[in-house]
Amino acid sequence: METLSLLADGVWLSVQPLNLMLILIGVTLGLFIxxxxxxxxxxxxxxxxxxxxxxxxxxxxxxxxxxxxxAMYGGAISSITLGIPGASTAVATxxxxxxxALQGRASLALVTAALASxxxxxxxxxxxxxxxxxxxxxxxxxGPPEIFALxxxxxxxxVGLGGDDIPKTIFSICFxxxxxxxxxxxxxxxxxxxxFDISGFLHGINFLVLAIGVYGIGEMxxxxxxxxxxxxxxxxxxxxxxxxxxxxxxxxxxWKGTVIGSxxxxxxxxxxxxxxxxxxxxxxxxxxMLARNPQEFGKGHPSGVSAPESANNSASTGAMLPMLTLGIPGxxxxxxxxxxxxxxxxxxxxxxFTDQPEFVWGLxxxxxxxxxxxxxxxxxxxxxxxxxxxxxxxxxxxxxxVLSVVGGYAATRDMHDVWLMLMFGFGAFFLRKFDYPLAPAxxxxxxxxxxxxTLRQSLxxxxxxxxxxxxxxxxxxxxxxxxxLILLPLFKMIRDRMRGPKSRGV
Amino acid sequence: MRLGEIVTAAVxxxxxxxxMIKSAELDVGYTYGEGPGxxxxxxxxxxxxxxxxxxxxxxxxxxxxxxxxxxEPVLDNYGRKTLIFVGAGLIGFIGLINIISMYGAMLVFLVxxxxxxxxxxxxxxxxxxxxxxxxxxxxxxxxxxINMPKGMDFTEPxxxxxxxxxx
Numbered sequence: 001m002e003t004l005s006l007l008a009d010g011v012w013l014s015v016q017p018l019n020l021m022l023i024l025i026g027v028t029l030g031l032f033i034x035x036x037x038x039x040x041x042x043x044x045x046x047x048x049x050x051x052x053x054x055x056x057x058x059x060x061x062x063x064x065x066x067x068x069x070x071a072m073y074g075g076a077i078s079s080i081t082l083g084i085p086g087a088s089t090a091v092a093t094x095x096x097x098x099x100x101a102l103q104g105r106a107s108l109a110l111v112t113a114a115l116a117s118x119x120x121x122x123x124x125x126x127x128x129x130x131x132x133x134x135x136x137x138x139x140x141x142x143g144p145p146e147i148f149a150l151x152x153x154x155x156x157x158x159v160g161l162g163g164d165d166i167p168k169t170i171f172s173i174c175f176x177x178x179x180x181x182x183x184x185x186x187x188x189x190x191x192x193x194x195x196f197d198i199s200g201f202l203h204g205i206n207f208l209v210l211a212i213g214v215y216g217i218g219e220m221x222x223x224x225x226x227x228x229x230x231x232x233x234x235x236x237x238x239x240x241x242x243x244x245x246x247x248x249x250x251x252x253x254x255w256k257g258t259v260i261g262s263x264x265x266x267x268x269x270x271x272x273x274x275x276x277x278x279x280x281x282x283x284x285x286x287x288x289m290l291a292r293n294p295q296e297f298g299k300g301h302p303s304g305v306s307a308p309e310s311a312n313n314s315a316s317t318g319a320m321l322p323m324l325t326l327g328i329p330g331x332x333x334x335x336x337x338x339x340x341x342x343x344x345x346x347x348x349x350x351x352x353f354t355d356q357p358e359f360v361w362g363l364x365x366x367x368x369x370x371x372x373x374x375x376x377x378x379x380x381x382x383x384x385x386x387x388x389x390x391x392x393x394x395x396x397x398x399x400x401x402v403l404s405v406v407g408g409y410a411a412t413r414d415m416h417d418v419w420l421m422l423m424f425g426f427g428a429f430f431l432r433k434f435d436y437p438l439a440p441a442x443x444x445x446x447x448x449x450x451x452x453x454t455l456r457q458s459l460x461x462x463x464x465x466x467x468x469x470x471x472x473x474x475x476x477x478x479x480x481x482x483x484x485l486i487l488l489p490l491f492k493m494i495r496d497r498m499r500g501p502k503s504r505g506v
Numbered sequence: 507m508r509l510g511e512i513v514t515a516a517v518x519x520x521x522x523x524x525x526m527i528k529s530a531e532l533d534v535g536y537t538y539g540e541g542p543g544x545x546x547x548x549x550x551x552x553x554x555x556x557x558x559x560x561x562x563x564x565x566x567x568x569x570x571x572x573x574x575x576x577x578e579p580v581l582d583n584y585g586r587k588t589l590i591f592v593g594a595g596l597i598g599f600i601g602l603i604n605i606i607s608m609y610g611a612m613l614v615f616l617v618x619x620x621x622x623x624x625x626x627x628x629x630x631x632x633x634x635x636x637x638x639x640x641x642x643x644x645x646x647x648x649x650x651x652i653n654m655p656k657g658m659d660f661t662e663p664x665x666x667x668x669x670x671x672x673x
Contacts, residue, residue: 039650047651165571167561171518174551174558178525181551185532185544192544193528217596225581225588394624395634401596401619402612406642409608410652418600426593433580434511434573452547460541 010365022063030070037407040087041071042333057344062366069370076113084216089276089312092284096304112250113309114378116258120310121371123262124317139270144457149478151451156485157285158440168436176441180448200416207445208411216404217425257287257303258310265311269318279315280308507576519559525552607657609639648672
C-alpha cells in the first residue's frame with residue numbers, strides 16, 4: 001500500500017507542467033535520435049546532459065529518462081522502414097521488421113513495434129515498482145558462468161532452430177565472435193587481431209559497422225540486384241482503420257514475442273554490463289525457439305518484431321534498477337545517468353530510496369507517463385514513416401546509402417570504420433547470394449564482448465574445469481538447454497535417416 | 507552458382523586459417539592461474555570456422571545446398587552492372603569525404619545516383635542533393651554536436667557561413 005502511495009506521488013510529480021513538457025520534448029527528441037542510424041539513447045543522453053543543469057535534479061532525470069524511452073521506440077523505425085538498425089537495441093527488429101516492410105506491411109511492423117514497446121515498458125514498470133530491491137539481489141547472483149550460459153543459449157537458438165544451413169550458421173556466429181575480439185585483449189591488454197598493422201583495428205570493430213554494412217549497404221545492393229531495380233515496397237498504406245486492424249493482427253500473432261520480450265528483456269536489462277541490446281537479441285532468439293513455426297522467423301513474423309521491441313523497452317527500465325538500488329549501471333546510457341546523478345549531488349545505492357524518495361518515485365512515475373506519451377507520439381508519426389516507403393526506390397536507395405555512411409561514421413568518428421562498413425556490405429552481398437545467414441554474425445558481434453570475458457573468468461574460477469557451466473544451479477540448466485539446441489539438427493538428421501528416404505522427399 | 511559456392515568456401519577457409527595464425531600471435535593455450543591465453547578465444551573460433559567450411563564443401567560435393575544445385579550465374583549482366591555502378595558510386599562517395607567533406611561528398615553522390623542512375627528531374631535532384639547535406643549539417647553539428655569530416659582547407663569558407671547560423 002505504501003508503495004502505491006509513493007508511486008501516486010511520483011506520477012503526480014511527473015505530470016507537473018515543467019516535467020510533463022520535459023517528458024514530451026524528451027520522448028520526441030529520443031524518437032528521432034533513436035531513428036537516426038548510428039545514434040542511440042547513449043548519444044542523446046550524453047549530449048543533452050549539460051542542458052539538465054538548468055532544471056531541478058528530479059526534472060533533469062525525468063527528461064533524460066524520457067529521451068532514453070523515446071530512443072528505444074525510435075530505433076525500430078529505421079530498422080523497419082529502411083532496413084538499417086536505428087540503434088543497437090533495434091538490430092534484432094531488422095530481422096523481421098524489414099521483410100514485413102518489403103511485403104508492403106510496414107504499418108503492421110511499426111504498429112506491432114509500438115504496442116510491444118508499450119507493453120514491454122508497462123510490464124517493466126510494474127516489476128520495477130513492486131520488486132526493485134529483490135530483483136537487484138537476484139541479478140547480483142548471476143556470476144560469469146551464468147551470464148556465459150545465457151550467451152550460449154542465444155547462439156544455440158540460431159543454430160538449432162534457424163532452418164538455415166547449419167555449417168553456414170555456425171560459420172556466421174564464429175565470424176561475428178572473432179570480429180568482436182579485434183582490438184585489445186581485455187585481460188592482458190595486448191593488441192589482438194590488428195590486421196596489417198592498421199591502427200584503426202586497435203579500437204576494435206563496433207557492431208554498428210557490421211550491422212549497417214550488412215543491412216544498409218549489403219541488403220540494398222542485394223535488393224536492387226535481385227529485384228532488377230523494381231522494388232515493391234511502395235505499396236504501404238496507412239489509415240486509422242488500418243492501424244486498428246494492424247494492432248489486432250500484431251497482438252494476435254505477436255503476443256508470444258511480446259510476453260517473452262517483456263520479462264526476459266527486463267531480467268537481462270538488470271544484469272550488470274548487459275543492457276537492452278543483448279536483451280532484445282536474446283528475446284528474439286527465445287521467441288524463435290518457442291515459436292510453433294520457427295522457420296517463419298526472418299521472413300516477416302510479427303513475433304520477430306514484438307520480441308526485441310518489447311525487450312528493449314523493458315530492458316531500458318530494467319537497466320535503471322541496479323543503477324538506482326546498487327549504484328551499478330546496467331548499460332552505457334545508465335552509466336551516463338549515474339554520472340549525472342553524482343554531479344547533481346545524489347548518491348545512487350540502497351539509501352537513495354529512503355534519503356531521496358521524491359527523486360526516486362518521481363523518476364519511476366515518469367516511466368509510466370513517458371511510456372504512454374511515447375506510444376501516442378510514435379503512432380502519430382507512423383504515417384510520416386510510411387510516406388518514406390512510398391518514395392520511388394531510386395530516391396529511397398541513395399537516402400539509405402547516405403544514412404548508412406553518415407551512421408557508420410557517427411558511431412565511431414573514424415573513416416577507417418566507414419571503409420570497413422563498405423567492405424562488410426560487399427561481403428554480405430556475396431555471402432547472401434550463397435545463402436549464408438548474416439543475422440547470427442550481427443548477434444555474435446554484439447554478444448561477443450560479454451561472452452569472452454565471462455568464459456575466461458568462469459574458467460579462471462574453476463581452474464580450467466569446463467564443468468562449472470553444468471554443475472552450478474542456475475548455469476547448469478541453461479547450458480543443458482543450449483547444448484540440446486545445438487545438437488537438435490543432428491537429432492533431426494538421424495531421425496530422418498532412420499525414417500528412410502521417403503521422409504527426405506526423395 | 508555451383509562454382510561460386512565452392513570458391514567462396516575456399517576463400518573463407520583461407521580466411522579462417524589466416525585468423526588462426528593471426529590469433530596465435532598471442533598465447534592460445536591455458537595457463538594455470540591465469541586462465542586461457544589472449545589468443546585462445548579467436549583461435550578456437552577460427553578453427554570452428556575452418557571446420558564449418560569443410561562441411562560446406564561436403565554439402566557442395568553431395569549437392570545438398572541450394573546454390574550447389576543451381577545452374578544460374580552468380581551475377582548476370584544486370585547484376586554486374588548494378589554492382590559496378592552502385593559500388594563505384596559508394597567508393598567515390600567515401601573517397602571524396604576527406605577531400606570535399608562529408609556534406610560535399612553527399613551532394614556529389616546524390617546528384618550521381620538521382621540524376622544518372624535514377625534519371626530523376628534536375629529539380630528533385632538538386633532539391634535533395636542540396637537540402638539533405640544542409641539538413642544533416644544542422645542536425646549533426648548544431649543539435650548533436652558531432653563534427654563530420656570537413657575535407658581539405660578550401661571548404662572552410664562554406665562551413666564558416668553555416669557555422670555563423672549555428673553560433
